[in-house]
Amino acid sequence: MNAETPISLEQRKDKLQGLGCSRKRVEDARFTQGKGNYVDDIKLPGMLFGDFVRSPIGHGRIKSINKEAALAVPGVKAVLTADDLRPLGLHWMPTLAGDVQAVLADEKVLFQNQEVAFVVAEDRYAAADGVELVEVEYEDLPPLVDPFKAMEEGAPTLREDIADKTEGAHGPRRHPNHIFTWEAGDQAATEQALAGAEVVAEEMVSYQRVHPCPLETCGCVASMDKINGKLTIWGTFQAPHAVRTVASLITKIPEHNIRIISPDIGGGFGNKVGVYPGYICSAVASIVLGVPVKWIEDRMENLSTTAFARDYHMTGRIAATRDGRITGLWCHVLADHGAFDACADPTKFPAGFFNICTGSYDIPTAYVAVDGVYTNKAPGGVAYRCSFRVTEASYFIERMVDVLARKLDMDPAEIRLKNFIRKEQFPYTSALGWEYDSGDYETAMDKALKTVDYQGLRAEQKAAREAFQRGETRKLMGVGVAFFTEIVGAGPVKNCDILGLGMFDSCEIRIHPTGSAIARLGTISQGQGHATTFAQILASEIGIPAEDITLEEGDTDTAPYGLGTYGSRSTPVAGAATAMAGRKIRAKAQMIAAYLLEVHDGDLEWEVDRFQVKGNPERHKTMKEIAFAAYNQAIPGLEPGLEAVSYYDPPNMTYPFGAYVCVVDIDVDTGVTEIRRFYALDDCGTRINPMIIEGQVHGGLTEALAIAMGQEITYDEDGNVHGGSLMDFFLPTAVETPTWETDWTETPSPHHPIGAKGVGESPNVGGVSAFSNAVNDAFAHLGLTHTQMPHDHWRVWQTAQRLGLTGQPAAAE
Amino acid sequence: MSKMHVKMTVNGSQVEGLAEPRTLLIHFLREQLGLTGPHIGCDTSHCGACTVDLDGKSVKSCTLFVAQANGAEVTTIEGLAAADGSLHPLQEAFREHHGLQCGFCTPGMITRAYRLLQENPTPSDEEIRFGMSGNLCRCTGYQNIVKAIRAAAAEMAAGKEAAE
Incomplete structure (x- = not known):
């Protein structure tokens, strides 16, 4: 088998398509031909379709539900209400945050569009007809929509089910609408630093309620096989194994009799981490009716019920010396969690990793407190393309640093450079307790500033402002600088779990006799291209070409247990498991090669795709040859076959970072904000596939653009949700989206087997601050320090009005 | 009914x-x-x-x-693929230029781009962006979609020229 034509070392490396190459995606063949397999594509014999009756009001008591007319609709098979689920104990379900959530409204409705009844019919049209005819009588109760009023005396009690519970999942509750208080840092020392500071800047920074809004909504098909007692659920699950365990715990069906399958997923962005009433109702309906039941959200249901994000109102105080050295940071967050606390955070972190809010700066002392409250809004609080509340934290610090720079009359880039954690300080322990693994912030920032000609931009801005003063233009130029540090890759089992499940991840590899392989992971791609990139990691580890490695995820009957894909954890955790499993394969392969070459295994060295005898590379065995030998030779002391599995518990999080610069031109008479230029430098450690990294950055920046410049879900005072369709909720088209400039530095993670840190969410984390800083910067010379997002045309125009930039009368607030 | x-x-x-x-x-x-x-x-x-x-x-x-x-x-x-199974230049170009991620918008995107290139075989980037503005993508930020459509247009023009 040594008959292959000799090729050079470089050719052998290229053939692998391993780490660092822009390998084309293996997923694309099916997607470009319309052959993807998404959950709504699944069609099973006898399958029924479920649809929800939803509450038209934000807060009320259910007086009666009459199903009769609905049940008379041809094709309608069943109508489920809380009373039907109660005997099964499934009318409420546990949330990921230690709270409970009504599967179907139990006596009360707590937000508009809350699930009240589940109509099951032969097709989606009949189901919709049935939904129309379910009669529900409500008694209106006063809605609570302003989180700042949630804990006032006399505020309506929303959660009567837990009204007298003074202890919640995360400590004491001091009001019926209070969920938790969570603190980090040293309060006394921080208050002392503020009291003694030369300069203190203050601001209230709100991060509005938004929604991840993947193009595919949430849905599932539940199928109970009564003959073998097995429940199979295909669904849009970002964490299929966790769903299986949760499903087993709440239905009492043994876990081996539940199979969860995540087929192709049309984008997740955090929307598909949680467990939603539709999943439970479909499963119950399938168990009761004995046939498969499908439930697919429509867009309005998606935007108004499953998984909002953010809704953090952050009051900050930042202390500094007169020359701009930051000495302390204080923050209080009021977190609006809606009607149920369904935040998707690791158990011990009710405010996620918000305490990364000291950002990229060496701040000696800091304190943060977060109060979570209930309101009559949809539950959620998911990490929308970010790691658990990191976007909120990054936005907070990046706005606060700019606010401080204004107060000190310092340049925003200069104040950042002055306060950066220095390269030699890593590993760096922050005042709020995180150990940053690696970073080289100055190099990244210098490269960014040089590339965009920052000094030139500031000179141009000065000239443009003077021209504006002279009346030669009605446009203001803004330059936004943002530097972010993320915390991703949750996480070490010692402090990260979801519902008690440690947040490790896994990879199992089987090498076939002819030298190709299959690898299965506990994660699930939603567009990230795992089948492409994880095969690259393996190719480099085991010397089998990436194209000869099949990658499978998402089927709990076959994949090893893992916690899924969100929080940029796939590469830091499952990517590490992949490399480690590959190394186990290689270790066994070395023993096989030693046997075949009749040498001691210590006399062998690995080179690209083979083991060779040290000093005599002519004598070698390729991985392909070794694979065959594993299946056809009786090797003393070794089991046949070549397989490995790795469950990887990361020793630490990873800390990607980046420097972003955004240039905007604002028409003060219309509020139209043109993104003239956006430069993004990302450092995600070792780069696995530059093409995919660039694609992730483009996408994340576009989501950041959407959030900063337009996305918002609001509620009026009657509890009606606004922003619940794509007519109202801003998704940028190709026209609004600028052309992105991407760049990189590469600072590997010291604790990750291949040094990779994860990248998918960085551009959203850093991008929002850069846009917002640019808009605020455009008006800075007129005395503006901060305006709230989103910076849509209307709000920007209002800002211009307030600053007296038009002759027209000021608009009513 | x-x-x-x-x-x-x-x-x-x-x-x-x-x-x-x-x-x-x-x-x-x-x-x-x-x-x-x-x-x-x-x-x-x-x-x-x-x-x-x-x-x-x-x-x-x-x-x-x-x-x-x-x-x-x-x-x-x-x-869209030819009778012999060979892919349409747009299908090839979306893969070549990483014009898709989750793939959910892709069929609509490519089908729209197919018509756009019938209407305007040599669109500028601005015309592509405007012509595709009825199709939303949440993953790619459109940049590589524009690139893919531009590349497919060039490929189709070259193919047409060769055939003539």
Whole structure:
């Protein structure tokens, strides 16, 4: 088998398509031909379709539900209400945050569009007809929509089910609408630093309620096989194994009799981490009716019920010396969690990793407190393309640093450079307790500033402002600088779990006799291209070409247990498991090669795709040859076959970072904000596939653009949700989206087997601050320090009005 | 509800079926014909995931009754490859230039781009962006989609020239 034509070392490396190459995606063949397999594509014999009756009001008591007319609709098979689920104990379900959530409204409705009844019919049209005819009588109760009023005396009690519970999942509750208080840092020392500071800047920074809004909504098909007692659920699950365990715990069906399958997923962005009433109702309906039941959200249901994000109102105080050295940071967050606390955070972190809010700066002392409250809004609080509340934290610090720079009359880039954690300080322990693994912030920032000609931009801005003063233009130029540090890759089992499940991840590899392989992971791609990139990691580890490695995820009957894909954890955790499993394969392969070459295994060295005898590379065995030998030779002391599995518990999080610069031109008479230029430098450690990294950055920046410049879900005072369709909720088209400039530095993670840190969410984390800083910067010379997002045309125009930039009368607030 | 008899040409084949008049074209295509390439993303004709080609125009099949497509000629993503199975230059270009990630918008995106290039075989980037603005993508930020369409346009022009 040594008959292959000799090729050079470089050719052998290229053939692998391993780490660092822009390998084309293996997923694309099916997607470009319309052959993807998404959950709504699944069609099973006898399958029924479920649809929800939803509450038209934000807060009320259910007086009666009459199903009769609905049940008379041809094709309608069943109508489920809380009373039907109660005997099964499934009318409420546990949330990921230690709270409970009504599967179907139990006596009360707590937000508009809350699930009240589940109509099951032969097709989606009949189901919709049935939904129309379910009669529900409500008694209106006063809605609570302003989180700042949630804990006032006399505020309506929303959660009567837990009204007298003074202890919640995360400590004491001091009001019926209070969920938790969570603190980090040293309060006394921080208050002392503020009291003694030369300069203190203050601001209230709100991060509005938004929604991840993947193009595919949430849905599932539940199928109970009564003959073998097995429940199979295909669904849009970002964490299929966790769903299986949760499903087993709440239905009492043994876990081996539940199979969860995540087929192709049309984008997740955090929307598909949680467990939603539709999943439970479909499963119950399938168990009761004995046939498969499908439930697919429509867009309005998606935007108004499953998984909002953010809704953090952050009051900050930042202390500094007169020359701009930051000495302390204080923050209080009021977190609006809606009607149920369904935040998707690791158990011990009710405010996620918000305490990364000291950002990229060496701040000696800091304190943060977060109060979570209930309101009559949809539950959620998911990490929308970010790691658990990191976007909120990054936005907070990046706005606060700019606010401080204004107060000190310092340049925003200069104040950042002055306060950066220095390269030699890593590993760096922050005042709020995180150990940053690696970073080289100055190099990244210098490269960014040089590339965009920052000094030139500031000179141009000065000239443009003077021209504006002279009346030669009605446009203001803004330059936004943002530097972010993320915390991703949750996480070490010692402090990260979801519902008690440690947040490790896994990879199992089987090498076939002819030298190709299959690898299965506990994660699930939603567009990230795992089948492409994880095969690259393996190719480099085991010397089998990436194209000869099949990658499978998402089927709990076959994949090893893992916690899924969100929080940029796939590469830091499952990517590490992949490399480690590959190394186990290689270790066994070395023993096989030693046997075949009749040498001691210590006399062998690995080179690209083979083991060779040290000093005599002519004598070698390729991985392909070794694979065959594993299946056809009786090797003393070794089991046949070549397989490995790795469950990887990361020793630490990873800390990607980046420097972003955004240039905007604002028409003060219309509020139209043109993104003239956006430069993004990302450092995600070792780069696995530059093409995919660039694609992730483009996408994340576009989501950041959407959030900063337009996305918002609001509620009026009657509890009606606004922003619940794509007519109202801003998704940028190709026209609004600028052309992105991407760049990189590469600072590997010291604790990750291949040094990779994860990248998918960085551009959203850093991008929002850069846009917002640019808009605020455009008006800075007129005395503006901060305006709230989103910076849509209307709000920007209002800002211009307030600053007296038009002759027209000021608009009513 | 009583059903009506509908007939149309889909991807070059005659098809017929019974459907309630209120049935949306997208549901007829996906559920009766099993053509699950076009997707449903918003139900309100904003996102374009359901885009198909109907009598030489791009339409959003989630906002069209199947009755309105009676007798029409419909092309979906499944009908873009050549009879010999070779992919359309747009399908090749989307892969080559990483013009897709989760793939959910891709069938509608490519089907729309197919019509755009019929309408304007040599579009500028600005014309591509405007011409594609009825199709939303949440993953790619459009940059590589624009690149892919530009590349496919060049490829198709070269192919045409070679054929002439």
